[in-house]
Amino acid sequence: MKSEPIPNPLRVKTPASAAVHLQTIGPEEAGQRLDNYLLRWAKGVPKSHVYRIIRSGEVRVNKKRAEPTTRLIEGDVVRLPPVRIAEPAQMAAVNSAQTKSRAHGYSDKMPILFEDEALLIVNKPAGLAVHGGSGISLGAIETLRITRPELKFLELVHRLDRDTSGVLLLAKKRSALVELHRQIREGQTDKRYYLLAHGEIIQGAQTMQLKYPLHKYLLPNGERRVRVDPDGLPSHTALRVTKALKREGAAITLAEAQLKTGRTHQIRVHLQKLGHAILGDDKYGFEDLDKAIKSKRLYLHAHVAGFTHPRTGVKMRIESPLPPEFTAMMKTFEQ
Numbered sequence: 001m002k003s004e005p006i007p008n009p010l011r012v013k014t015p016a017s018a019a020v021h022l023q024t025i026g027p028e029e030a031g032q033r034l035d036n037y038l039l040r041w042a043k044g045v046p047k048s049h050v051y052r053i054i055r056s057g058e059v060r061v062n063k064k065r066a067e068p069t070t071r072l073i074e075g076d077v078v079r080l081p082p083v084r085i086a087e088p089a090q091m092a093a094v095n096s097a098q099t100k101s102r103a104h105g106y107s108d109k110m111p112i113l114f115e116d117e118a119l120l121i122v123n124k125p126a127g128l129a130v131h132g133g134s135g136i137s138l139g140a141i142e143t144l145r146i147t148r149p150e151l152k153f154l155e156l157v158h159r160l161d162r163d164t165s166g167v168l169l170l171a172k173k174r175s176a177l178v179e180l181h182r183q184i185r186e187g188q189t190d191k192r193y194y195l196l197a198h199g200e201i202i203q204g205a206q207t208m209q210l211k212y213p214l215h216k217y218l219l220p221n222g223e224r225r226v227r228v229d230p231d232g233l234p235s236h237t238a239l240r241v242t243k244a245l246k247r248e249g250a251a252i253t254l255a256e257a258q259l260k261t262g263r264t265h266q267i268r269v270h271l272q273k274l275g276h277a278i279l280g281d282d283k284y285g286f287e288d289l290d291k292a293i294k295s296k297r298l299y300l301h302a303h304v305a306g307f308t309h310p311r312t313g314v315k316m317r318i319e320s321p322l323p324p325e326f327t328a329m330m331k332t333f334e335q
Contacts, residue, residue, distance in 0.1 A: 021080040025072045031178035034061065034078070035068035036155075042083050053081055102138055103146040110140065113167060113318050118176040118311050120144070120154065123320045126165040126297045130156055140168060158184065158191075161265065163280070166193070166302025166320045171310075179310035184262065190306030191259045193267055194322055196299035196329060197276040198289050201253040203241040210237040210270040214263045225283065226265045228273050236260035237270045245333035250293060252279065252333060254326075256303075267300065279329070293332070297325055 029037065038050050038059065057065045058081040061072070072078070106128060114121040124130070124140055131139040138146075141156055148154070157169035157180045171177035183189050201208075215229035238258040245252050253276065257267045265284070271277055272284040279299040280290055305318045 019082055023078045023080055025074055025076040025078065027074050027175075029174065030072055030074040030076075031181050032072055033068065034059070034066055034070040034072060037072060037078070038080075040155075041080065045083055049083075053083070099138065100146055103143045106138060106140075106143040107147040110143070113320060114316075118171065118173045118309070120148075120151075120170045120172055121305070121318050122168050122170070124160055124165055124168040124302075126163050126301075126323075126325075129162040130159045130168065141170070144170065157181070158262075160302055161268075161298070161300070163282075163298035164193075164300045164302060165323055167305040167318050168302070169305060169307075169318075173310075176310040180307060183307055187260070188308065190304065190317075191262070191302065192304035193257045193259070194301045194303045194326065195255055195257055195267065195271065196279045196326060197253045197255060197271050197274075198251075198279060198286055199253065199276045200244040200246065200251040201239075201241050201255060201274070201276050203239070208239040208241075210239055210274065211235065212270060212273055214266065214269060216264055224264065226263070226269050228269065233263060234261065235263040235266050235270070237267055239270075239274075245330055247333045250289070250333075252293070252329070254330065293329075295329070299326060299329065301326065 023041075035051065035054065038054070039047065042050055051068060053059050054066070054068050058079075060066065060079040061070060061076050063077075063079070109125045110122045110128070112120065113123050122140070122144070128143075129139040131141045141154065145151070145154055151172055153172060153174060155171050155174075155177050157171050157177060160166065160168055169180065171180060180189075212228045212235060213230060213232035214226050214235045215232035216224065216226050219225055238260060240256045240258070242254040242256060245254070257270075259266065268278055268281055268284045272281075277285040279285070279293070280295040280297050281300075282298075301320070301323055303320050303322065305316075307316050308314070309316050
């Protein structure tokens, strides 16, 4: 059955939007999570409200309650409840001149590593979230949607922590997004990170295989954290030491981490568990040591993304060089 087009929130007036819609998922929409599908449909509606209507059961998939993480498949029928969607004037206020100016400023710091008709791959700077929310009005995805208005479809393929820099993949076609998500789920992608860790990591001849079960939880203020827990989900990072640098009273290690699984904060928690937290990690790091060596950022950088091009079938390897902050920090240990 062919999917009906999702109503355009910028053209649907508030009274018309206050009705139940039954939406059949087509091939271009299949594979995405229910919450992401709804956030796209309900532009201008607070995220908290979107998650509330899922939890309350107002949103249904095939007449049944569903979780935000439910993966939609072709032919699913989604019940969309009455929602007051933002009017064009409200959306225009979001894209004010000031917001556009900030977006262009962020865009100038986010060079394009690769682009074709299906993909846009950028080098995200540290300190820029991949998407807005929780007090952040502009992230990488909002920035690119504002500065590239000619792109009718643009979605994140994966995420990076706000303070992590490096290769960030975005899809310009729904079919490309679905295919890359499949590759990620089936372990067919290669994601590698450079990191600087406290202390000298003794590796030996073999690559270190870090395998710790990880449990995600919330602090009282609602902030996400992860810890090693026997009842957590399995995770796996392959760690290769590049070199150790020492100076009086301190040492750091440059290493490459290859993700075998993609858990939240995985590399950061694995290095903490190893006893060699990443420099500048304000969640899992060593605050006193960071102050002593004057660490000014999280020294974690996504430097390689390997995958199969979703349209051409060509093997892709996109690389981002070591950031200058890494080089500068290492030089302080070479003097």
